[in-house]
Amino acid sequence: MDLRLSATVPATAEEREAVDGVLGPPESRWDGGQRTAADAHVAFGGHAARSRRHLLIPVLHAVQERVGWISPGALDYACERLTVPPAEAYGVASFYAMFRTTPSPRTVVHVCDDVACRANGAEALCEQMSKRFGDTPEGAEAARPGSANGSSANGSSANGSSANGTGVISGVTWQRSPCLGQCDRGSAALLQRAGTDRPRIALAPADPDRIRQALTDGLQPMPEPLVPGAGAAIRSDDNKDGAGGPPAPGGSAAPAPRLLARIGTVDPASLASYRAVGGYEMLRRALALGPQGVLREVRDAKLLGRGGAAFPTAVKWEAVAGNPVRPHYVVCNADESEPGTFKDRVLMEHDPYALVEALTIMGYACGAEQGYIYIRGEYPVAEARLAHAIAEARARGFLGDAVAGGGFSFDIEIRRGAGAYIAGEETALINSLEGKRAEPRNKPPFPATHGLFGKPTAVNNVETLLSVLEILRIGGPAYARIGTENSSGTRLWCLCGHVAAPGLYEHEFGATLREVIDTAGGVRDGRPLRAVLLGGAAGAFVGPDGLDMPLTFEAARAAGVTLGSGVVLVLDDTADVPELLRRITQFFRDESCGQCVPCRVGTVRQEELFARLARGEPRGDVATELKLFDDIVSVTRDASICGLGQTAASAVASAAKLGLIPGAAES
Amino acid sequence: MTAVFIDTPKRLVDVEIDGVAVRVPEGATLLDACRAQGVDTPTLCYLENLTPVNVCRVCVVEVEGSRTLVPACSRKAEPGMKVRTDSERVRTSRKMVLEFLASSADLSLASADVQRWIRSYGADPSRYGDPAPDHEAGARDAARPGEHEATSGSEAETVKQPVKYDNDSYVRDYSRCILCYKCVEACGEDAQNTFAIALAGRGFDARISTEFDVGLPDSACVYCGNCIGVCPTDALMPASEYHMRQNGTWDESRQTVTTTVCPYCGVGCNLDLHVQDNTIVKVTSPLESDVGHGHLCVKGRFGFEFVQNRATEE
Numbered sequence: 001m002d003l004r005l006s007a008t009v010p011a012t013a014e015e016r017e018a019v020d021g022v023l024g025p026p027e028s029r030w031d032g033g034q035r036t037a038a039d040a041h042v043a044f045g046g047h048a049a050r051s052r053r054h055l056l057i058p059v060l061h062a063v064q065e066r067v068g069w070i071s072p073g074a075l076d077y078a079c080e081r082l083t084v085p086p087a088e089a090y091g092v093a094s095f096y097a098m099f100r101t102t103p104s105p106r107t108v109v110h111v112c113d114d115v116a117c118r119a120n121g122a123e124a125l126c127e128q129m130s131k132r133f134g135d136t137p138e139g140a141e142a143a144r145p146g147s148a149n150g151s152s153a154n155g156s157s158a159n160g161s162s163a164n165g166t167g168v169i170s171g172v173t174w175q176r177s178p179c180l181g182q183c184d185r186g187s188a189a190l191l192q193r194a195g196t197d198r199p200r201i202a203l204a205p206a207d208p209d210r211i212r213q214a215l216t217d218g219l220q221p222m223p224e225p226l227v228p229g230a231g232a233a234i235r236s237d238d239n240k241d242g243a244g245g246p247p248a249p250g251g252s253a254a255p256a257p258r259l260l261a262r263i264g265t266v267d268p269a270s271l272a273s274y275r276a277v278g279g280y281e282m283l284r285r286a287l288a289l290g291p292q293g294v295l296r297e298v299r300d301a302k303l304l305g306r307g308g309a310a311f312p313t314a315v316k317w318e319a320v321a322g323n324p325v326r327p328h329y330v331v332c333n334a335d336e337s338e339p340g341t342f343k344d345r346v347l348m349e350h351d352p353y354a355l356v357e358a359l360t361i362m363g364y365a366c367g368a369e370q371g372y373i374y375i376r377g378e379y380p381v382a383e384a385r386l387a388h389a390i391a392e393a394r395a396r397g398f399l400g401d402a403v404a405g406g407g408f409s410f411d412i413e414i415r416r417g418a419g420a421y422i423a424g425e426e427t428a429l430i431n432s433l434e435g436k437r438a439e440p441r442n443k444p445p446f447p448a449t450h451g452l453f454g455k456p457t458a459v460n461n462v463e464t465l466l467s468v469l470e471i472l473r474i475g476g477p478a479y480a481r482i483g484t485e486n487s488s489g490t491r492l493w494c495l496c497g498h499v500a501a502p503g504l505y506e507h508e509f510g511a512t513l514r515e516v517i518d519t520a521g522g523v524r525d526g527r528p529l530r531a532v533l534l535g536g537a538a539g540a541f542v543g544p545d546g547l548d549m550p551l552t553f554e555a556a557r558a559a560g561v562t563l564g565s566g567v568v569l570v571l572d573d574t575a576d577v578p579e580l581l582r583r584i585t586q587f588f589r590d591e592s593c594g595q596c597v598p599c600r601v602g603t604v605r606q607e608e609l610f611a612r613l614a615r616g617e618p619r620g621d622v623a624t625e626l627k628l629f630d631d632i633v634s635v636t637r638d639a640s641i642c643g644l645g646q647t648a649a650s651a652v653a654s655a656a657k658l659g660l661i662p663g664a665a666e667s
Numbered sequence: 668m669t670a671v672f673i674d675t676p677k678r679l680v681d682v683e684i685d686g687v688a689v690r691v692p693e694g695a696t697l698l699d700a701c702r703a704q705g706v707d708t709p710t711l712c713y714l715e716n717l718t719p720v721n722v723c724r725v726c727v728v729e730v731e732g733s734r735t736l737v738p739a740c741s742r743k744a745e746p747g748m749k750v751r752t753d754s755e756r757v758r759t760s761r762k763m764v765l766e767f768l769a770s771s772a773d774l775s776l777a778s779a780d781v782q783r784w785i786r787s788y789g790a791d792p793s794r795y796g797d798p799a800p801d802h803e804a805g806a807r808d809a810a811r812p813g814e815h816e817a818t819s820g821s822e823a824e825t826v827k828q829p830v831k832y833d834n835d836s837y838v839r840d841y842s843r844c845i846l847c848y849k850c851v852e853a854c855g856e857d858a859q860n861t862f863a864i865a866l867a868g869r870g871f872d873a874r875i876s877t878e879f880d881v882g883l884p885d886s887a888c889v890y891c892g893n894c895i896g897v898c899p900t901d902a903l904m905p906a907s908e909y910h911m912r913q914n915g916t917w918d919e920s921r922q923t924v925t926t927t928v929c930p931y932c933g934v935g936c937n938l939d940l941h942v943q944d945n946t947i948v949k950v951t952s953p954l955e956s957d958v959g960h961g962h963l964c965v966k967g968r969f970g971f972e973f974v975q976n977r978a979t980e981e
Contacts, residue, residue, distance in 0.1 A: 001860050004887035006878055072879050085855075085862030085887065086878035094867040094876075097813035101879065175814065419813060420869070437866060442721050442741055590813045594846065594866075594873030596722045598760070601767035604824050604871045605795055611820030619796055628794055635763035638736045638756055639724040646735060 003079060005086060007072035015074035018066035022059050023052070023081050032080035049083040054453075056082055056092055056435035061377075061416060064099050068106040068194030084435075095437040095593075097177075097419030098192065098377050106194040109133070109211055110177035110378075112187065114587065115533065115580060116340045116569055117179070119497040120186045125207060126176060132208040133174045172215065178421065178587055179339035180204070180378050183496035184346075184503045190378050191215070200380040257506045258470045258490050259463065263350040268385050271392045274353035280398060282472040286361045287406050289472075291321060294365040298468060300476025302488040307333055307424070307461030308538065308564045309643065310553050313468070316458045319448035320366045323456040328368040331433070331452065331459040332359050334375040334382070335417050335424040338536035339587060340567035343492040344462035346504050348375070348382035351466070352389035356412060358465035360393075360403060361472070363410045366458050371410065374429050376417040387414055421591035425642045426459040428593065439595045440642035463492055463566075483509030487552035491566060495520040498527065498572040507551070514547040516568055527572035531660060535564020537584045538647035540654035561654065562647075577660045578614040581652050585610045588648040599645030602636040606649060613661060626656060682748040697728055697739040697750055706752050709761060709784040711768075711899050712847035713740040716960040717857045720848045725764045725784070729754045736760055758788060765790035770798070771825045771871075773843045776901035795823035801842070802828040808880040810872035824871065830909075833882035836890045836969050838909045839875075843902035846873060850894035850903060858962045863887035864894070892968040896951060896961055905969070908949050918943060926953065929967040934958060936967050947971045 011019070020026070026033030030044035056078065063074045070093045079086045093099045100108075111129055113122040182188035186205035191214060193199055203214055257263075267273035274280070286294045299314035320328050332355065336344040348355060359371045375383050390412050393399045401409045415433055417423050423432045427441035430452050451457020467489055471479045480488045487509035493516050496502045500521025507516055513532060523529050532542045540561035542549065549555050556563050571577070585607040594600045609625055609632070612618050618625045633649040640646045655661060677692040684697075684704045691700045696719070701708045712723040721738035728739045731749035736756060751757060765785050768774060770792035774781060784790075799822040807828055818824065831839040848866070855862045863886045867876035877886035895903040904912075911917035922943045929936045937956035941949040950968050954961035 001862060002887075004863075006881045006885045006887075075878060085865070087863055087865040087867075087876065087886065088855075090876065090878035091865035091867045095812055095869050097811070100811070102809070102811075178813070437869075439866075442738065444742075586815075586817075589870060590815060592870040594868070594870045596724050597764045597767055597845070598724055600846070600871055600873065601771050602763070604771070604818075605767065608795065608818050608820035608823065611818050615819065617821070631759060631763055634756065635760045635767075639727045639760040639764065640735075641721070641724075 001083075001085065003083065003085060005076040005079065007076040009071070009073045011071070011073040011077035012067070014066055015063055015071065016077055018062040019059050019074070019078050019081055022055060022062045026081060031083070032077055045083070052082050053084055054433060054435040056084055056089060057096075057418060057432065058415070060089075060093055060096075060099055061418065064192075065194055065199035068108075068192075069100040069102060069104040071103075082435075092435065092437055095420065096417075099418055105171040105173045107172045107215060108192040109172065109174035110180065110190040110192070111174055111206065112178070112180045112182070112189065113176045113583070114179040114339045115537065115583060116183035116496040116567075117187050118580065118583065119569075119571070119575070120205075122187055125187050128208045129174050129211075132212065133172055178590065179337065179341070181336055181342045181345045181376070183340050183342050183494065198380075200377065202378065202380055259347070259466050259492055260504065260506045262354060263346065266351065266353075268350050268352050269388055271353060271389070271396060271398075274351075278473075279353055280357055280404070282469045283357050283361055283364075283398070283404055285472050286364055287404060287408070291365045291367065294361060294472070295321060297471050297476035298365070301467075301471040301479035302486075303464065303467055303471060303479070304487070304553060305461060306463035306467065306491065306566070308338065308535070308562070310563070313460060313464055316448055316460070317362070317366050319446075320368075320451075320456045320458040323449060325449075325456055326367075327370065327455055328366050329452040329455055329457040330359060330363045330366050330368040330371045331426075331429065331457060332362075332371065332373045332465055333424060333426060333429055333459050333461050334373050334379075335429060336379075336462070336565065337376055337421040337424050338538060338565040338567060339584075340496050340533065340536045340569045341494050341565040342496075343494050343504055343566055345379050345382050347462050347466060347492075348379065348386055352382070352385040353393065354466055354469055355386065355462055356389050356393050356399070358469050359412055360399065360410055361468060362458065362460065362465060364403075364408055366456075368458075369409050369411070371412040372433055372452070373412060373414045374417060374423070374433060375414060376423075377419055383414060383416060390414065420593075421587075422593045422642075422644055425644060428642065429459060430457065437593070439593045440644075442641055484550070484552045484554070486554045491551065491563070493551070494565070494567050495570070496567070497533070497569040498524045498575065499568075499570040500524050509552045510550050512548050512550050513542060513568070516551060517547070517570060523570055523572050525572075527574065530571045530573050530575050530577065531655075531658065533567065533569035533571065533580075533651065535562045536567040536569075537587050537651055538562075538643070539564040539567060540650055541658050541660060542654075543658045562650070577655065578610075578662060581655055581661070582607070582610045582614045584651050588644070592644065592648070596639075596641045596645060598635045598639045599641070599648060602632050602640075602645065603648050606632050606636075606652070610652060616662070622661070626661075629653070629656065680744045680746050682744045682746070682750060684750045685752055691744050693744075695744050697730075697737070697742045697744055697748070698726060700744050700750070701728070701739055701752055708739055708752065709765075709780070709788075710740055711781070711845060712849060714849060714897055715954055716962070717849055717852045717897060720852065723764060723768075723845065723847055725761055727757060727760050727764075728752045729757050762788040762790050766792055766794065768845050770795045770823050772845050772900070773827065773840075774845075774900055776843060777899060781899070792823075796821060798823050798825045798827065801825070804829045805880070807841070807872060807874055808867075808876060810868055812869040812872070815870075815872065826871075826874075831882075832906075832909075834884050834888075834890070835906055836965075837892060837895055837903060837905050839883075840902050840904065841874060843900040844875060845900055845902075846875070847899060849897040849899065850875060853893040853897045853962065854888075858893045859889065859891050861887050861889050861891070863889070890965040890969060891963060892965070893962045895968075896963070905949050911943075911948060917948075922948065929963070931966040931970065936963055938963070938967055940971070946975055 029035035029039045059078045079089050180188040182204035188204040189206035191201040303313040304310040363371045399411050403410050420438045422428045423438035425440045428438040432438040447457045490508050493505045529544050589603040589607045592599045592603045633653050636645050636649050679690045689700050709725045719741035721741040726739040727736035729751040730737050827842040925940045929938050936959040939951045940947050952961050952963045
């Protein structure tokens with residue numbers, strides 16, 4: 001393959017600097033540097049030249065954060081450095097919502113208007129945004145290249161004006177966004193601010209004044225209370241044996257949470273603080289048990305994955321650990337993007353060392369020397385805290401060549417997602433780690449045999465990994481006794497929507513939906529409950545008569561619903577259900593990767609259908625529409641490649657079953 | 668399918684297709700098994716000379732014990748598998764895939780097989796309403812991931828757009844594109860190793876594109892035309908054929924096909940010369956050719972005009 005580059009304007013010095021910041025300076029003309037006499041006498045290419053492809057997304061992030069878009073010149077330079085064909089690199093850049101491939105204002109405000117924020121006035125916020133920042137996508141300020149817009153000016157905008165000839169436009173634009181994972185804090189926004197030292201800022205609760213302030217005031221860091229206040233209540237359920245840890249804030253009599261034990265009690269920026277409450281003791285215990293011992297504990301604990309698919313963790317780990325092919329990789333899936341989910345963000349922001357320790361243990365058990373944390377790009381605070389935690393752990397010998405002084409070497413790298421729900425699907429995540437479009441792979445083969453770089457790979461969610469720490473603390477059999485026969489342990493529930501005290505709550509499996517909602521104060525303002533969206537956009541609606549369902553995997557399966565990622569989105573009688581359903585269908589259309597026909601076209605047809613129903617203008621009658629919908633449900637569920645397509649219709653289908661679709665109550 | 672052993676002999680695997688026992692060599696796919704049984708299995712993104720990408724999902728079958736349907740084209744036969752190719756679930760999924768594609772793209776030039784499948788599975792693209800107006804040139808290429816214009820649902824969204832005609836060799840009519848990935852594979856890893864085109868964008872806005880949608884002359888394209896050779900819907904078409912179709916002179920009933928060997932180099936690729944009125948109108952290469960497996964280079968595929976530079980008689 002010969003690279004043929006097509007940009008008419010070469011990369012600017014700024015863009016080159018951004019790329020080189022990730023890759024280091026080029027060595028020769030062969031990889032984008034200056035031509036030297038020696039270049040004529042060496043050959044450059046093959047696997048070695050292409051082996052850094054996995055750095056494409058970090059490079060694109062660097063360019064995006066520096067200049068606000070991926071210009072043809074910058075893309076060409078990245079391609080030269082990494083020996084990636086420009087068409088492929090463009091395919092990657094144009095896949096992720098946080099990258100822009102057209103000239104763009106340096107500041108982009110993403111305003112969440114997804115299901116949870118809708119309950120907190122997202123529409124009203126969007127209306128205000130229109131008034132303040134111009135009409136929807138690509139606002140008025142964006143349409144004025146280099147405008148003397150003082151209010152959006154800051155230190156860096158002077159060189160971001162029209163003067164540099166690269167098409168960079170200063171100013172602000174805003175756009176609607178899918179769930180930003182701040183559902184416990186009210187309406188949420190994410191600011192992308194290219195060319196500044198804080199290129200991403202999560203803002204919640206968000207309003208135009210706060211956004212304006214964040215854009216003008218030289219950016220005071222967002223207040224991140226060490227102990228979450230009432231707005232972000234983190235509470236725990238009653239806990240029978242009362243082991244370990246002080247009570248969580250806000251919890252009434254709450255003895256001891258397990259997953260949330262350290263939230264709000266340890267300093268997320270201090271390894272010493274983490275160790276003071278028993279941090280890194282579980283790694284020592286793991287090293288004492290040996291890899292087989294750890295696997296046995298996890299197996300005895302009957303731990304099922306908490307990311308949504310509820311796959312037995314031990315099965316995954318054992319398959320990787322026992323595979324003779326080397327190297328092995330372990331990956332933490334922190335790409336939490338299911339609308340209404342924020343549990344992993346809270347864990348990573350407040351207990352980052354625990355994740356680092358747990359992933360280290362996972363690497364030890366699976367025989368891996370390299371771990372990755374793939375974190376969604378919308379979580380700058382969690383990412384910064386994790387990065388700090390990893391650096392400190394490495395400095396103290398908890399990562400590196402001889403972890404904890406033992407004969408085991410392990411290190412962790414953080415990789416940042418770029419705005420794609422589908423990247424949370426484990427094979428799509430692996431493709432994204434490899435620097436590709438986050439398109440899911442067909443299974444089989446499974447990642448346990450053919451994962452990252454084609455090697456055996458185990459991928460687990462953040463909450464799953466933290467559960468492993470608890471398993472080691474109390475022992476696998478003891479953990480299995482918590483909860484119910486087939487659903488062991490505790491689970492985090494993301495309470496959001498029309499609920500009195502939104503937040504993250506930990507309960508043992510077996511608590512009923514009603515108990516979980518009551519712990520959070522019940523429906524806001526004492527209004528009657530209309531429905532609960534359980535498990536997120538890929539989950540299912542549960543009506544008021546389903547509230548006594550115990551929240552266990554088996555009960556959910558029996559009821560034909562899913563616990564998904566632990567979302568409990570409460571909807572009161574004021575909820576505009578048809579509009580909510582339309583938003584869910586919009587979400588899946590936006591987030592489908594487009595690879596397989598059932599999902600690519602099915603999500604469009606589904607959105608069109610629910611748009612007709614929301615307008616009260618069915619084609620034919622509602623019954624005809626529901627017949628068509630049945631067919632769409634069948635093909636997306638049965639024939640899609642991955643879980644996104646397979647569940648794209650489940651929430652809306654469950655709404656139809658509950659009679660939440662107007663004019664279709666009889667179905 | 669006849670099993671031809673050229674390497675070490677392969678073990679045989681017993682599977683059951685629609686209740687009939689079938690024995691296939693280890694490594695064979697369910698599609699191989701179905702075809703060995705003479706079971707008509709629709710395929711769109713599958714081609715013998717390309718790596719299966721299993722994206723169109725029209726070949727799905729039901730495998731006992733599997734929660735979802737599985738793509739026959741890429742799923743390897745495993746001992747004891749019980750496969751159903753004509754269950755209600757399979758028929759519904761195949762019908763819907765064909766219906767989705769026919770309602771969003773122009774399949775009028777797809778093969779007779781495709782037309783037959785659309786009829787036999789009862790696909791009815793009109794269920795989604797009238798198609799929305801065609802996109803303006805470049806509009807789909809400018810779509811941003813994760814965003815789209817709100818739909819009223821009164822019209823069915825399509826991929827229809829003007830033809831891209833930016834070079835003398837071939838045209839790209841993406842109104843016909845069903846995103847089967849074949850052209851990308853042929854351009855890249857599976858044949859030409861040029862990587863001039865790739866998937867860009869996401870979801871329904873995903874499209875085949877050069878970097879930043881630059882024209883083919885500015886891209887890495889070498890005009891081998893292997894993308895044309897694998898396209899199942901004629902979205903990619905030689906300019907010679909495109910012109911004749913535009914002029915209404917293209918008539919396959921008056922064409923003959925002559926298989927010959929490419930005169931240019933010593934590789935010896937097989938050529939199929941499509942001749943109408945004693946004039947070569949298109950060159951293809953047979954898939955089953957051992958030499959090029961249906962792939963050619965720019966000379967073989969487009970370098971035929973010299974044959975027709977006849978001296979004009981007095």
